[in-house]
Amino acid sequence: MPSDDGTTAAFRARISTHILDTVSGDPARDVYVRLERRDSDGWLTAGEGRTDDDGRLRFEVPMHDWQAGGYRLFYYVEPYLGGDCFFPEITVAFHVHDPNRHYHVPLLLSRYGYTTYRGS
Secondary structure, eight states: OTTTSOOBBBGEEEEEEEEETTTTOOOOOSOOEEEEEEEEEEEEEEEEEEETSSSSEEEEEEEGGGSSSEEEEEEEHHHHHHHSSSSSSEEEEEEESSSOOOOEEEEEEEETTEEOOOOO
């Protein structure tokens, strides 16, 4: 079924994130995350949303917008962690080298620290 931009689901890139609260051991629900792509004009929003009940968010970027290059995920975690958290916002920058692969970027989160890595 075509999307609003005329692209079928099979022709959409797959990129996802998963946020786990390492203090409680639970998924971080309802966290706002924005995916940005770098081009000659700077950073452009490629997708945005909120994590689901399992702390996951799957972006679907039309293939004409998905290409090798610089990307970043912006996590606005202050509403989830509370106003006294040390890191109210987290930005994870990465490179897409092969746009045909699935990219998964997990975030392990606590009030005073975070860890991320290239997932599968």
